[in-house]
Amino acid sequence: MSTSGGSARQRPRGVVSGRYRLAVASRSLAAGIGGYGCAAAFAAALAVALPLARSEAVLWGTMLSFAVWSLAAIWAFAARSAGQAWLGILLPASVFGAVVLLAPGTT
Structure with a gap:
């Protein structure tokens, strides 16, 4: 007899769903690969935008x-969902990339 008070079937402790694993994998890719792309675009944007x-x-x-x-990387795991994590990384990376592409003297 269950002492949880509910009739819903509960997952055994320590078992993680495949959906959860996929969300963590997506966030990890967003932190690693997406973060790298965002950082690279940022470095390139500063290289063309700074008056030095x-x-x-x-x-x-x-x-x-x-x-x-x-x-x-912090944002990737702080966002409410994996989709929001990707959006929060790819949107600034796109802006940085646009700065690079629109800067005079770069083609």
Whole structure:
């Protein structure tokens, strides 16, 4: 006899559904691959947007991109859903990519 008070069948403790595993895998890919893409686009955008010598702008962009990658990874697991995690990473990456493509002197 069950002492939980409900008639719904409960999953045994320690068993994780396939849907949950897929959501965690998607968030992990968003953090790793999506975060890398966002950080790379950020570094490139800073390299073309900062009013410094090209080598200095690339250096600053590269150094700050590690913070962007870390923030993207945090966001991937803080978002309410895996879809929202991807959207929150791909949207800024698209903006950074647009900055690179629209910058004068880059083709």
